[in-house]
Amino acid sequence: MAIGTAAALIAWRERPEPGAVPLVVLLAGQCWWSAFLIFDLEAATLGAKVFWANLRWIGVVTIPVGWALFSLEYTGRDRYVRPRYVVLLSLVPLLTVVFALTGNPLLYTDSTLVVEDGLSLLDRSPGPWFWVITAYTYLLGLLGSVPLLGLIWNDSLPFRGQSAALLVGIMAPWASNVLFLMDAVPLPGLDPTPVAFSISGVAYLGALTRFRLFGMSPSPNPRARRLLFERMPDGAIVTDGHDHIVDSNETGAALLGTEPRCALGRPLREVVPDESLVPTDGSVSEQRLFRSPHDDRLYDVTATRITDIHDRTIGHVITFHDVSEHVRQQQRHEVLNRVFRHNIRTETNVISSYADLLADEESQGVADEITASASRIDELATKARETIELFEQGREPADPVSLASLLDDGIATVRERYPAARIERERDLDDIYVAIVLEPVFENLIENGVEHNAGSEPSVRIEVEPDGDWVRVRIADDGPGIDDYERSPLERGTETPLEHGSGLGLWLAKWGAELAGGSVTFGANEPSGSVVTVEVPVLTPSGASGHRSTERPSDDQ
Numbered sequence: 001m002a003i004g005t006a007a008a009l010i011a012w013r014e015r016p017e018p019g020a021v022p023l024v025v026l027l028a029g030q031c032w033w034s035a036f037l038i039f040d041l042e043a044a045t046l047g048a049k050v051f052w053a054n055l056r057w058i059g060v061v062t063i064p065v066g067w068a069l070f071s072l073e074y075t076g077r078d079r080y081v082r083p084r085y086v087v088l089l090s091l092v093p094l095l096t097v098v099f100a101l102t103g104n105p106l107l108y109t110d111s112t113l114v115v116e117d118g119l120s121l122l123d124r125s126p127g128p129w130f131w132v133i134t135a136y137t138y139l140l141g142l143l144g145s146v147p148l149l150g151l152i153w154n155d156s157l158p159f160r161g162q163s164a165a166l167l168v169g170i171m172a173p174w175a176s177n178v179l180f181l182m183d184a185v186p187l188p189g190l191d192p193t194p195v196a197f198s199i200s201g202v203a204y205l206g207a208l209t210r211f212r213l214f215g216m217s218p219s220p221n222p223r224a225r226r227l228l229f230e231r232m233p234d235g236a237i238v239t240d241g242h243d244h245i246v247d248s249n250e251t252g253a254a255l256l257g258t259e260p261r262c263a264l265g266r267p268l269r270e271v272v273p274d275e276s277l278v279p280t281d282g283s284v285s286e287q288r289l290f291r292s293p294h295d296d297r298l299y300d301v302t303a304t305r306i307t308d309i310h311d312r313t314i315g316h317v318i319t320f321h322d323v324s325e326h327v328r329q330q331q332r333h334e335v336l337n338r339v340f341r342h343n344i345r346t347e348t349n350v351i352s353s354y355a356d357l358l359a360d361e362e363s364q365g366v367a368d369e370i371t372a373s374a375s376r377i378d379e380l381a382t383k384a385r386e387t388i389e390l391f392e393q394g395r396e397p398a399d400p401v402s403l404a405s406l407l408d409d410g411i412a413t414v415r416e417r418y419p420a421a422r423i424e425r426e427r428d429l430d431d432i433y434v435a436i437v438l439e440p441v442f443e444n445l446i447e448n449g450v451e452h453n454a455g456s457e458p459s460v461r462i463e464v465e466p467d468g469d470w471v472r473v474r475i476a477d478d479g480p481g482i483d484d485y486e487r488s489p490l491e492r493g494t495e496t497p498l499e500h501g502s503g504l505g506l507w508l509a510k511w512g513a514e515l516a517g518g519s520v521t522f523g524a525n526e527p528s529g530s531v532v533t534v535e536v537p538v539l540t541p542s543g544a545s546g547h548r549s550t551e552r553p554s555d556d557q
Contacts, residue, residue: 003201005031010208017214019074022081026066027204030173032059034194040122046113049122050103053111057100061093061133064140067170071144075151076222089140096133104129121190134181141174151218159218161211169203172196235299235320238306241313243268255320257294268318290320297324400539401436403471404429407462410443414450418458421450425462432464432471433541434516438534441512441520442473445532448506449477470518471538478529482506482522509534 008027014020036056043049068089072080099107106129114123151163176196179185185192207213229236235252239245244267248260256263256271263271290299299320306315352371411423423446449460458479465472509532513520518536525531 003198003205007201007204007208010205011214014208014214018076018078018217018219019070020214022066022070022073023204024066026063026070027201029059029062029066030194030197030200032056032062034059034197037191037194041119044120046111046122049113049120050111053122053124054100054103057097061096061137063173064137064144065090065093068140068144071147074217074219075147076219077147078219092133092136096129099129107133116190119190138174141170145170154218156216156218158211158216162207162213162216165203165207165211166213169200169207172199172203234322237263237268237271237318237320238315239268239318240315243316245271246315252318252320255292255295255297255299257292289323292320297322298327299323399436400433400541401439402429402541403432403434403464403473406434406436406439406442407473409439410446411462413443414446417447418450420457422457422459423450423462424460426464429464432466433539434471434536435539437512437515438536441509441516441534442475444506444509445475445534448509449475449479449530449532453477453479455479466538469538470535473534473536474531475534476525476529476531478525481524481528481530482532 005027008024008031011020011023011027033056036052036059040049040052040056043052065086069081069086072078096107098104106127108124108130109127110125112123114121145167148163148166151159152167154160154163173193173196177191177193180191180193229247230249232249233251235255236249237245237252237256238247244265245263246265248263250260253260253263258271290301291297292299300323302319302321304317304319305313306317308314351373356371407425407429411425415421415423446460446462450458453459455478459477461476463474463476465474510520513534513536516536518534521533521535523531523533
């Protein structure tokens with residue numbers, strides 16, 4: 001009893017932590033039962049023993065109610081710990097106390113004194129209500145244990161320790177009481193359950209101190225999951241294995257023109273107007289876009305299977321992601337891209353042609369400057385088009401392609417534009433595969449090393465360094481190097497009105513490497529020039545088995 005009292009005092013100090021008050025009620029019930037058992041054993045007459053035994057029922061019926069309420073609060077199911085539910089839960093125990101205090105034969109039909117090994121004990125014949133309250137007590141014990149059993153396999157070690165200690169605390173008196181009811185104890189008239197409360201007290205003390213029962217609680221978890229589901233911006237509907245709606249958030253119901261309470265229990269086909277969006281074999285049909293007739297917005301629909309431990313489909317979570325603005329932006333980009341590609345090139349050609357027509361000996365230099373500016377505008381438009389195509393390509397899965405072929409294609413393209421350039425690369429790269437989005441990356445970096453070199457024979461050297469599941473490609477030139485005003489915005493990731501680059505070539509290289517899951521870094525080459533390093537993950541070629549990691553190696557590997 002002393003151990004139980006100590007545990008109750010510690011739990012009382014933890015108020016208002018979830019489960020603290022119900023645990024105090026449980027421990028108080030155990031102390032009450034133990035104290036009145038002592039009074040019963042000390043009593044000498046039948047009337048006195050019956051009096052103390054009847055009062056003992058107050059503690060007996062308090063324990064299962066406290067256990068059930070504690071379990072609900074502690075595991076975050078406190079929506080059931082409301083006054084009306086507590087009253088309903090306490091009806092059977094209250095009736096039991098009333099029957100005990102009034103001597104109703106429904107609880108006990110007869111009471112006599114027996115002597116066992118010189119000890120005077122109370123022997124009582126149970127009535128029908130005794131078995132009702134016994135079954136009810138064990139039912140509450142079982143229902144309270146189920147949520148805690150789920151925490152035994154939790155990833156958090158404290159939660160596992162807490163739940164294990166709590167289950168030991170309830171199982172010890174439970175087991176001893178079963179032995180008493182089965183007449184399997186040495187003294188048939190003596191219930192050893194209060195003796196087992198000492199084990200419970202130690203277990204509860206361990207949960208409170210060693211495993212920080214009220215210092216680290218799982219009670220927010222169920223409510224947090226529910227909160228995320230209800231307030232997530234995407235619409236969500238949960239169906240069972242027969243495609244009936246069992247849950248829905250406000251957003252999901254609204255885009256279907258209903259309310260969650262009106263949708264629950266209805267077949268999905270009655271609520272969703274488009275049959276193609278009903279899950280089949282774990283996914284929606286080929287039509288993935290859905291336009292809601294209620295808000296005229298476009299949604300991307302995804303169905304995720306809910307499976308049991310046998311990997312059988314028992315339902316689906318269907319999410320509706322609003323892509324209206326994304327589709328509008330994509331349409332705008334397509335129009336702008338088309339106008340940019342056609343009109344800019346047409347206008348630059350017109351400017352160049354008129355500059356040539358108006359040029360004479362005195363103004364030839366001016367005409368050449370106009371033509372050069374028009375050429376730069378056309379080149380910028382080409383880079384912009386390549387960048388848009390790069391982002392479009394980045395939406396698709398990363399198709400693996402030979403690194404050697406990407407480098408060779410880039411070298412061939414640059415040599416065609418700059419025949420005098422000397423471009424060298426390492427050989428024996430046929431077994432290295434990377435993402436195909438890197439094609440314009442290498443081409444632009446090689447071209448950048450040649451284009452800005454004022455020498456008669458610009459030189460570019462390409463070195464490849466495999467590093468496990470990653471590869472580094474270094475492109476070194478002997479030109480003037482990359483100016484700080486060009487490199488700073490790239491390293492910072494954005495431009496400002498006062499600090500910006502002169503083109504899109506290096507940005508295209510940076511964005512392409514990032515789409516491939518890698519990065520680009522810039523350095524100086526000795527005695528002159530720059531070194532650009534592209535570090536990207538190595539992919540498994542199509543048709544080959546296995547998986548390569550995309551975790552970047554550390555510097556000390």
